[in-house]
Amino acid sequence: MNQDKKQRVAQAAMEFVEDDMVVGVGTGSTVNCFIDELAAIKHRIEGAVASSVATAERLKQRNVPLLSLNSVNGLPVYIDGADEATRHLQLIKGGGGALTREKIAAAASDRFICIVDDTKMVDVLGAFPLPVEVIPMAQSYVAREMLKSGGQPVLRQGFTTDNGNVILDVHNLSIINPVELEQKINEITGVVTNGLFAKRRADALLIADDNQVIKLTA
Numbered sequence: 001m002n003q004d005k006k007q008r009v010a011q012a013a014m015e016f017v018e019d020d021m022v023v024g025v026g027t028g029s030t031v032n033c034f035i036d037e038l039a040a041i042k043h044r045i046e047g048a049v050a051s052s053v054a055t056a057e058r059l060k061q062r063n064v065p066l067l068s069l070n071s072v073n074g075l076p077v078y079i080d081g082a083d084e085a086t087r088h089l090q091l092i093k094g095g096g097g098a099l100t101r102e103k104i105a106a107a108a109s110d111r112f113i114c115i116v117d118d119t120k121m122v123d124v125l126g127a128f129p130l131p132v133e134v135i136p137m138a139q140s141y142v143a144r145e146m147l148k149s150g151g152q153p154v155l156r157q158g159f160t161t162d163n164g165n166v167i168l169d170v171h172n173l174s175i176i177n178p179v180e181l182e183q184k185i186n187e188i189t190g191v192v193t194n195g196l197f198a199k200r201r202a203d204a205l206l207i208a209d210d211n212q213v214i215k216l217t218a
Helices: 003-016 029-039 053-061 099-108 136-148 178-186
Strands: 022-025 047-050 075-080 109-117 130-134 152-155 166-171 191-194 204-208 213-217
Touching: 003 029, 003 075, 003 109, 003 204, 003 213, 022 029, 022 099, 029 053, 029 075, 029 109, 047 053, 075 099, 099 109, 099 130, 099 191, 130 136, 136 152, 136 166, 178 191
Parallel strands: 022 047, 022 075, 075 109, 109 204
Antiparallel strands: 130 166, 130 191, 152 166, 204 213
């Protein structure tokens, strides 16, 4: 996604931000552009809830008031990117490793707005390896269980999540039924969560192409 597309789709997401609102903010390079847009109106919002340590740091650097999710009564809106998206507004997220906190923020939000460029759009999820956050003790066990599902799990080397866990990136999945697979993986003992956002999909998907920003809604 080139910088122009990132900036345009970040600007488009601002239509969902209202005065005196608490805004949930995701993680990643496209969301960083959104943070810069949000900083320009920081005096008009109540504050932001961050989905990762990295996002919290960027918000602090731009003097956007930072709130914890536990201190607010839900999120009116949550803005985040994705690694893959379908026209059904189902996503794969977690390339940056913040999938668990992102999933919590999405679940707590009234409206989940996903911002991507057209290269992230797919007909069937799974070309991007599916991240699975795992308690370290369960790494080998979960990997064996993922092999039974036809995936090829690879430990993300040298990476620890903000929650102190590891990530298995599962390759070679063709995800025909995302809701079913999301639930199946989450039921494996030792899995914290996985990067399928299908049960709680996006409410709106903003897609930047070379000419415009397209909006898809549920």
